[in-house]
Amino acid sequence: MKRLNLLLxxxxxxxxxxxxxxxSRFEKNKKISKFFLKFNNYIVKKRVKERVGKVCxxxxxxxxxxxxxxxxxxxxxxxxSCGECGIGDIxxxxxxQGVDIKVVTGGTLARKHLKETKPYFVVxxxxxRDLISGIYDAFPLPVYGLxxxxxxxxxxxxxxxxxxIEHILNEFRNG
Numbered sequence: 001m002k003r004l005n006l007l008l009x010x011x012x013x014x015x016x017x018x019x020x021x022x023x024s025r026f027e028k029n030k031k032i033s034k035f036f037l038k039f040n041n042y043i044v045k046k047r048v049k050e051r052v053g054k055v056c057x058x059x060x061x062x063x064x065x066x067x068x069x070x071x072x073x074x075x076x077x078x079x080x081s082c083g084e085c086g087i088g089d090i091x092x093x094x095x096x097q098g099v100d101i102k103v104v105t106g107g108t109l110a111r112k113h114l115k116e117t118k119p120y121f122v123v124x125x126x127x128x129r130d131l132i133s134g135i136y137d138a139f140p141l142p143v144y145g146l147x148x149x150x151x152x153x154x155x156x157x158x159x160x161x162x163x164x165i166e167h168i169l170n171e172f173r174n175g
Contacts (some may be wrong), residue, residue: 056122
């Protein structure tokens with residue numbers, strides 16, 4: 001029965017992803033990506049019933065201040081928590097929440113990290129396109145998605161509040 005549910009869910013994800021790709025040529029794309037993310041996050045909350053196991057938080061490299069000389073894509077401990085970007089606050093969750101936090105430069109590194117670490121579930125932050133395709137690629141691994149904020153446009157000095165990630169982690173931890 002569980003296998004049948006996963007197969008049905010995979011078909012639904014495939015249909016959503018197809019509609020998302022087709023809609024990328026139209027203005028409705030943002031609405032579809034928001035709808036897909038709400039649907040996905042709802043499903044993830046239902047699927048992750050036992051709130052135990054290794055949790056991974058995936059972040060895009062563009063969340064770090066572009067001018068920072070302490071690059072954190074290889075080693076997050078390089079961060080000096082200077083306050084120029086939100087990375088320092090997010091990295092504190094590594095200690096307070098006991099989660100694996102990885103900053104990646106793209107989908108290939110994200111998939112590689114997930115394959116190596118085999119988390120129970122993932123909280124992923126990215127722009128619409130990368131997040132939607134990443135959730136689809138990672139299936140059946142439950143990936144709770146959060147769109148990053150892009151006050152400076154795409155791929156440079158994007159933002160995500162540590163509190164938002166912490167709230168999601170607490171929600172899963174406390175059921």
